[in-house]
Amino acid sequence: MTFDRDSIRAFRFVRCDFDPGTGIARLVYAFDDGPELVETITIPGAPFALDGARAQAAEKALRSLHLITGVSYYKAAVPAEIRIDSYGIDADTAALMEELYLNGLGEFAYRNGLNLHGRIRFPASDLAPAKADAASLGLRRHALVAIGGGKDSLVSIEALRAAGIEQTVTWVGGSQLIKACAERTGLPTLNIGRQLAPELFEYNRQGAYNGHIPVTAINSAIMVFAAALLGADQVVFSNERSASYGSLIEGTGEVNHQWSKGWAFERDFGGYVQRRIAADLSYYSLLRPLSELAVARQFAKTDRYDAHFSSCNRNFHLLGERPASRWCGVCPKCHFVFLALAPFMPKPRLVAIFGRNLLDDAAQIPGYDALLEFQNHKPFECVGEGKESRAAMAALAQRPEWREDAIVERFRREIQPQLQASELDIAPLLTIDDEHRVPPALWDKLSAHFAT
Numbered sequence: 001m002t003f004d005r006d007s008i009r010a011f012r013f014v015r016c017d018f019d020p021g022t023g024i025a026r027l028v029y030a031f032d033d034g035p036e037l038v039e040t041i042t043i044p045g046a047p048f049a050l051d052g053a054r055a056q057a058a059e060k061a062l063r064s065l066h067l068i069t070g071v072s073y074y075k076a077a078v079p080a081e082i083r084i085d086s087y088g089i090d091a092d093t094a095a096l097m098e099e100l101y102l103n104g105l106g107e108f109a110y111r112n113g114l115n116l117h118g119r120i121r122f123p124a125s126d127l128a129p130a131k132a133d134a135a136s137l138g139l140r141r142h143a144l145v146a147i148g149g150g151k152d153s154l155v156s157i158e159a160l161r162a163a164g165i166e167q168t169v170t171w172v173g174g175s176q177l178i179k180a181c182a183e184r185t186g187l188p189t190l191n192i193g194r195q196l197a198p199e200l201f202e203y204n205r206q207g208a209y210n211g212h213i214p215v216t217a218i219n220s221a222i223m224v225f226a227a228a229l230l231g232a233d234q235v236v237f238s239n240e241r242s243a244s245y246g247s248l249i250e251g252t253g254e255v256n257h258q259w260s261k262g263w264a265f266e267r268d269f270g271g272y273v274q275r276r277i278a279a280d281l282s283y284y285s286l287l288r289p290l291s292e293l294a295v296a297r298q299f300a301k302t303d304r305y306d307a308h309f310s311s312c313n314r315n316f317h318l319l320g321e322r323p324a325s326r327w328c329g330v331c332p333k334c335h336f337v338f339l340a341l342a343p344f345m346p347k348p349r350l351v352a353i354f355g356r357n358l359l360d361d362a363a364q365i366p367g368y369d370a371l372l373e374f375q376n377h378k379p380f381e382c383v384g385e386g387k388e389s390r391a392a393m394a395a396l397a398q399r400p401e402w403r404e405d406a407i408v409e410r411f412r413r414e415i416q417p418q419l420q421a422s423e424l425d426i427a428p429l430l431t432i433d434d435e436h437r438v439p440p441a442l443w444d445k446l447s448a449h450f451a452t
C-alpha cells in the first residue's frame with residue numbers, strides 16, 4: 001500500500017451504514033480508486049429498534065457524521081476534488097461542511113503552508129431530497145453530556161445536577177482517565193467506541209499531510225447520532241466563550257486551534273441539527289456564556305474531582321506514550337489551567353493537584369510568555385485569551401503567597417509596567433455573556449448559579 005499524496009486527484013465519501021443489531025456504524029472513504037478506509041463507531045445499547053421517523057433521523061445523523069468524520073482522511077492529501085458516491089447532499093449541507101473543513105483545518109493549513117480557500121468544494125447535488133424541515137421526534141428530556149476528563153465538562157455536569165436535569169455522562173474513545181472521571185460523577189455513563197481506519201497511520205508514515213483536525217466537531221456529530229438512536233433530546237458540550245478566539249499570527253491573521261469549540265460552529269451545527277435531523281434535538285454548549293476564568297472559578301467550588309481530572313492533552317494520544325503523571329507540567333494546557341485556577345483556589349490545594357508549583361519554575365517562562373501574548377502569540381492549544389492570562393497573573397501579583405514565585409515576580413518586574421492597569425482587572429472577565437444556545441428554561445435556572 002503506497003501513498004503518494006501529490007498524485008491523488010479525489011477524496012471519496014464511499015458509503016456509510018449502521019447495523020442496529022450490533023450498534024456499529026461503518027464510515028467508508030477512499031482516495032481515487034485506492035483501498036477503502038473504514039472508521040467504525042460503536043454505540044452501546046444494541047439492538048436498536050427504531051420507528052420510521054427515528055430511523056430517518058438516525059440516517060440523516062449518520063450521513064452528517066460520515067461527512068464530518070471524513071476530515072481526518074481528507075487532510076492526508078487535500079485533493080482538489082471531493083466526491084460523494086452513495087447519496088446526495090443539498091446546498092445547506094455542503095455549505096456547513098465547507099465552513100467546517102476550511103476553518104477546522106485552519107491551523108493544519110497554516111502549519112503546512114497550504115491555502116485551502118476556494119479549494120474545498122462539497123458537491124451539492126440535484127438528487128438531494130428537497131429542503132424540508134426536520135420533524136419533532138418526541139424525544140425524552142435527557143441530556144447526553146460530553147465528558148473530556150478536564151475541568152470544563154465537570155463544571156457542566158455539576159451545574160446540570162444542580163438544575164435537576166437527567167443526564168448520561170458520555171465519552172468517545174478508550175481513555176481510562178475520562179472513564180475514571182465519568183465514574184467519579186456517580187451518574188449513568190455511556191462510552192462510545194471509535195476506531196480510525198488503521199491505514200491512516202500508515203499514510204502518515206508515508207508522508208501524508210498531517211496536523212490538527214476539528215475533533216470537537218467529530219465528537220459532536222458522534223453524540224448527535226447517539227442521541228438520535230437513544231432518544232435523548234439534548235447533546236451538551238462544555239465549550240467556553242474564550243474558545244471562539246484564535247491566535248493572531250503576524251502576516252496571516254487569526255488562526256483558531258479550537259475552531260470547532262467556538263461559537264460559529266456551535267451556532268451553525270446546532271441550527272443544522274434542528275433543521276435537518278430532529279426539530280426537538282438541541283445541541284449546545286452549557287459554558288458558552290463563560291470565559292475560561294469564569295469556568296475555573298466554578299471548578300474551584302468543589303474538590304470532588306481534584307484527584308481524578310486532567311486537562312493535559314498529552315493524556316489523550318491514540319498512539320504513543322502518555323505522561324507519567326496526569327499533568328505533564330510543561331505544556332500550554334498545564335501552564336494555563338494552573339494559572340487560571342490559582343486566583344480561585346488555596347495555593348496548597350492547587351499545588352497538590354499538579355504535584356508542583358508551575359509558577360515558581362523559571363524554566364516555564366517562555367511558556368507563560370506565550371499565554372500572556374508577550375513577545376509571542378497565543379499557543380495553538382485550548383487555552384484562554386491573552387487578556388485572561390494577564391488578568392490572572394496581575395491578581396496573583398497582589399497576593400503575598402504568590403507574588404514572590406519566579407514567574408509572578410518576573411511578570412511584576414518586566415511585563416506589568418508595560419500594561420494598562422485598567423486592562424488587568426479580573427472582574428470584567430468573569431461576567432456572563434448572552435450569546436448561547438442553552439435552552440431558555442435551563443438558563444433561567446443556571447444563570448444565578450454561574451454568576452458567583
Ligand SMILES: CC(=O)N[C@H]1[C@@H](OP(=O)(O)OP(=O)(O)OC[C@H]2O[C@@H](n3ccc(=O)[nH]c3=O)[C@H](O)[C@@H]2O)O[C@H](CO)[C@@H](O)[C@@H]1O[C@H](C)C(=O)N[C@@H](C)C(=O)N[C@@H](CCC(=O)O)C(=O)O
Pocket residue numbers: 072073196200204210211212213214215216217218257258259260261313314315316317318319320381382383
Ligand atoms: C492527543 C493529541 O493532542 N493529539 C494531537 C496530536 O496527535 P498525535 O499525532 O501526537 O497522536 P494521536 O492523538 O495519537 O493521533 C495519531 C494520529 O491520528 C490522526 N487522528 C487522530 C484523531 C482524529 O480524530 N483524527 C486524526 O486524523 C492524526 O493524524 C494523528 O497524527 O497531533 C495531531 C496533529 O496535530 C492532532 O490532530 C491530535 O489531536 C487529536 C485529534 C485530539 O484528539 N486532540 C484533542 C486533545 C484536542 O486537540 N482538542 C482540542 C479541541 C479543539 C478542536 O476541536 O479543534 C483542544 O483541546 O484544543
Ligand SMILES: Nc1ncnc2c1ncn2[C@@H]1O[C@H](COP(=O)(O)OP(=O)(O)OP(=O)(O)O)[C@@H](O)[C@H]1O
Pocket residue numbers: 146147148149150151152153154170171172173178216219236237238239261310311312382
Ligand atoms: N473523548 C471525548 N468524548 C466526548 N467529548 C469529549 C471528549 N474529549 C473532549 N470532549 C468534549 O469536548 C469539549 C472540549 O474539550 P476540552 O478538552 O476543552 O474540555 P474538558 O476536557 O472538559 O476541559 P479542559 O478544557 O479542562 O480540558 C468538552 O465539551 C469536552 O467534554
